[in-house]
Amino acid sequence: xxxxxxxxxxxxxxxxxxxxxxxxxxxxxxxxxxxxxxxxxxxxxxxxxxxxxxxxxxxxxxxxxxxxxxxxxxxxxxxxxxxxxxxxxxxxxxxxxxxxxxxxxxxxxxxxxxxxxxxxxxxxxxxxxxxxxxxxxxxxxxxxxxxxxxxxxxxxxxxxxxxxxxxxxxxxxxxxxxxxxxxxxxxxxxxxxxxxxxxxxxxxxxxxxxxxxxxxxxxxxxxxxxxxxxxxxxxxxxxxxxxxxxxxxxxxxxxxxxxxxxxxxxxxxxxxxxxxxxxxxxxxxxxxxxxxxxxxxxxxxxxxxxxxxxxxxxxxxxxxxxxxxxxxxxxxxxxxx
Numbered sequence: 297x298x299x300x301x302x303x304x305x306x307x308x309x310x311x312x313x314x315x316x317x318x319x320x321x322x323x324x325x326x327x328x329x330x331x332x333x334x335x336x337x338x339x340x341x342x343x344x345x346x347x348x349x350x351x352x353x354x355x356x357x358x359x360x361x362x363x364x365x366x367x368x369x370x371x372x373x374x375x376x377x378x379x380x381x382x383x384x385x386x387x388x389x390x391x392x393x394x395x396x397x398x399x400x401x402x403x404x405x406x407x408x409x410x411x412x413x414x415x416x417x418x419x420x421x422x423x424x425x426x427x428x429x430x431x432x433x434x435x436x437x438x439x440x441x442x443x444x445x446x447x448x449x450x451x452x453x454x455x456x457x458x459x460x461x462x463x464x465x466x467x468x469x470x471x472x473x474x475x476x477x478x479x480x481x482x483x484x485x486x487x488x489x490x491x492x493x494x495x496x497x498x499x500x501x502x503x504x505x506x507x508x509x510x511x512x513x514x515x516x517x518x519x520x521x522x523x524x525x526x527x528x529x530x531x532x533x534x535x536x537x538x539x540x541x542x543x544x545x546x547x548x549x550x551x552x553x554x555x556x557x558x559x560x561x562x563x564x565x566x567x568x569x570x571x572x573x574x575x576x577x578x579x580x581x582x583x584x585x586x587x588x589x590x591x592x593x594x595x596x597x598x599x600x601x602x603x604x605x606x607x608x609x610x611x612x613x614x615x616x617x618x619x620x621x622x623x624x625x626x627x628x629x630x631x632x633x
Contacts, residue, residue, distance in 0.1 A: 298598075298599050298633050299585075299598055299599060299600045299601060299630070299631055299632065300344075300601075300606075300628075300631050300632075300633065301600075301601035301602070301631075302583075302601045302602065302628045302629060302630045303344045303345070303601065303628070303629055304534045304624075304626060304627070304628055304629075305325065305327075305331070305335075305337055305345075305346060305626070305627040305628065305629050306335065306337075306346075306349075306626060307329055307330075307431040307448040307483060307586045307626045307627070308327045308328065308335075308624040308625060308626045308627040308628050309328045309329060309331065309360075310327050310343055310360065310362075310363060310364060310624055311363065311605070311608055311612055311624065312327075312608045312609075312610055312624055313325065313326050313327030313328070313362040313363065313364055313609055313622045313624050313627065314326055314363065314364060314365045314366045314416075314610045314612070314622070315366070315611060315612025315619065315621075315622050316366045316367050316368045316374065316612050317341075317368065317544065317613065317614045317619055318368045318371070318374070318398060318399075318611050319368070319370075319371050320371070320398070320607075321340070321341045321369050321614065322339070322340055322341065322398065322399075322614075323338070323339040323340070323341060323612060323619060323620050324336065324337070324338060324366050324368060324374055324398075324399045324539035325337040325338075325339060325346075325366070325612075325620065325622055325623050325627075325629065326364045326365070326366040326376055326439060327364060327622065327627045328360045328378075329373055331351065331359040331360060332354060332357065332358075332359055332360060332362050333351045333353055333355060333360070334340060334351070334353075334360060334378050334393075334396075334570045335349060335350075335351055335352075335626075335627070336349065336350040336351075336352060336366070336374075336376060336399050336402075338398070338399055338400070339348050339620065339629065341614075341618060342631070343477065344393050344629075345566060347620050348399075348400055350399065350400065350401065350402065352376060352378065352393050352402060352418070353401065353407075353425055354378070354380040354389075354391065354405075355380070355383065355385075355391065355405065355407075356383045356385075356434060356503070357379040358381055358382065358383050358389060359381055359382070360378060360379070360380055361379045361380065361381055362378070362379035362412050362413040362414055362427070363379075363410065363411075363413060363415065363610075364375040364377065364378045364413075365378075365413060365415075365416040365423075365425065366375060366397075367400075367416075367418040367423060367441070367479070369402070369418060369421060369435035369441045372395075372396055372397055372398045373390055373395070373396060373441070374392070374394075374395040374398060374399040375393065375394050375395070375423070375441050376392070376393040376402070377390065377391070377392055377408075377413055377416055377423060377425060378390070378391050378392075378393070378405075378413065379391075379412045379413040380527075383572055385407060386444055386540045387407035387408075387445055387446050388407050388408065388409040388410035388411075388434045389407070389408070389410065390405060390407065390408045390409045390410065390411060390412075390413060390437075390446070390463075391405035391408065391568075392406050392408050392423075392443055393405045393438065393489070393604065394406075394441075394442070396563075405448065406443050406444065407445065408437075408439045408443050408445065408446050408447075409439070409446035410435050410446070411425070411426075411427050411435055411437045411445065411450055412425065412427035412430075413425050413426075414426060414427050414428040414461055415428075415461055415462050415463045415515075415615070416463060417463045417464060417465050417470075417515060419442075419465050419468060419469075419470065420468060421440055421441050421442075422437055422438050422439065422440055422441065422495070423438070423439050423440075423441060424438045424462045424463060424470045424490070424495055425437055425438075425463065425467075426458075426460075426462075426474075427461065428458065428459065428460060428461045428465065429458070429459060430457065430458045430461070431457045431470070431562075431593055432451045432452055432455075432457075432458075432481075432600070433453065433454050433455050433457065433474075434452070434454055434458040434460055434461055434472050434473075434474040434485075434487070435450050435452050435453070435458075436450065436451045436452075436453055436470060436489075436495060436496070436501070437450040437451075437496065438470070438495035438496050439612050445494045448496070449496050449497065450496055450500045451489070451494075451495065451496050451497055451498045451500060451501060453472045453474075453487040453489075453498070453501035454472040454485055454487055454501070454503065456485070457476060458475075458476070458565060459474070459475055459476060459477055460475045460511065460512040460513075461473065461474045461512070462474075462512055462513075462514050462515035462520075463515060464516055464517050464518060464519065464520070464537075464563075465517060465518070466517070466518045466537050466539060467490075467491055467539065468490075468491030468492075469488055469489055469490040469491045469493070469585070470495050470501075471486060471487075471488050471504075471515065471518065471520075471537060472486065472487050472488075472489075472501065473485070473486045473512050473520060474512060475510075475511055475512040478507030479527070481509050481526060482508075482509065482510065482511050482525050483506055483507060483510070483533050484506070484507045484508070484510045484511065484512045484520075484522050485503065485505065485506050485507075486503070486504050486505040486506075486520065486537075486542070487501040487502060487503055487504060488501065488502060488504045488537075489501045489502075490567075497606065500571075502538070504540065504542070505520075505539050505541055505542050507522060508526065509524060509525055509526055509529070510522040510523065510524055510533065511523050511525050513525065513532065513560070513561070514559065514560045514561045514582050515561065516561045516562045516563045516569070517563030517567065517569075518535055518536055518537035518548065518563065519534060519563045520535045520536075520537065520542060520561075520562050521533070521534055521548075521558070521559060521560070521561040521571065522532070522535075523588070529568055529589075531547045532548040532559055532571075532573075533545040533546065533547060533548070533571065534546045534547075534548055534561070534571065535586070535591075536569070536590070536591060543591070544591075546566055546591030546592065548571055548586070549586060549594050550575075550584075550586070550597060556581070557573060557575045557576075558573065558574045558607045558608070558609070559571065559572065559573045559574075560573075560609045560610065560611065562612075562613055563612075564613040564614065564615060564616075564617050564619075565613075565614065565615040566615040566616070566617070567589065568587050568588070568589050568591070568617060569587060569588055569591075570585055570586075570587040570613060570617060570632075571585070571586055571587070572584070572585050572589075572600075572609055572611060572621055574603040574607065574609070575604075580604065581602070581603055581604050582599050582600065582601075582602055582603055583599075583601060583603035583609070583623075583630050584597055584598065584599060584600065584620060585597070585598040585600055585621075585632060586598070587617065598621065598633075600621065600630040600631070600632065600633075601630060603623065603628075603630070605623055605625055605626065605628050606623025606624055606625045606628060607625075607628075608623065608624060608625075609621050609622065609623050610622050611632070618632055618633060619632050620632060
């Protein structure tokens with residue numbers, strides 16, 4: 297299947313951005329521009345340009361860092377989480393901008409802590425986020441979508457340095473993934489804090505998985521994506537969380553192994569898992585989508601178009617699997633029909 301193909305949104309400087317789908321069906325897309333602005337672009341589902349753009353600026357002329365994250369927790373309510381640096385304010389450089397008109401305008405940001413932002417997820421009325429390349433271990437901070445300031449503490453889910461990180465959720469609880477590059481192999485780990493626990497307390501998190509010989513690629517909802525490393529094994533693997541651990545590994549189809557290729561995963565509100573990959577399956581490097589509900593049966597491939605512009609992607613999809621994938625070098629939008 298062939299999609300309409302990508303279109304350019306504008307210059308980008310962040311290594312990644314994010315996409316949210318409002319209940320109206322409008323898409324909210326965010327990415328960083330330069331070192332001091334975050335672009336918020338509204339796109340109608342099926343549209344091919346921004347219908348409205350707002351530029352958010354950090355406090356006190358700070359610089360933007362990390363990956364800006366956007367969520368739409370309720371009708372017309374849009375929030376943007378952005379890591380900034382470095383004015384040394386006690387409440388930290390993590391900022392949460394809020395909009396009450398669907399992302400068209402934003403109030404002054406609230407400082408919500410010092411943990412960098414590499415990945416985030418919305419769980420009900422709370423946002424949980426984590427930071428990559430953390431020598432302390434995979435740390436998690438949780439804030440309400442209407443915060444007054446930072447939490448009193450943040451959690452350390454596991455006392456081992458975290459290189460790549462990802463965050464997901466299961467039945468109202470937080471799933472945190474990370475990998476550690478050891479002397480002989482890389483291991484992907486996962487911890488879980490169930491619903492009702494304090495997501496900012498280290499004691500809430502319990503180990504649920506360790507996969508030696510696998511690099512962490514991405515996580516969304518209860519879906520975990522890893523890639524084998526070492527020897528002749530380099531399959532990309534999908535696993536689904538069960539509440540106690542992860543189910544069996546399913547090899548992502550059509551992976552030739554080796555060579556440049558990049559992946560991400562997104563679980564839509566209907567719980568279908570969509571794997572997006574930049575691979576040379578067609579004419580040059582195109583962005584490919586394939587989806588599954590269980591990992592045992594997969595959809596046909598959808599060609600989303602030329603993806604040579606980016607190696608980092610983020611998706612936002614509605615319950616029917618329609619939406620957008622964002623690449624950021626520059627900002628390119630890939631419609632998902």
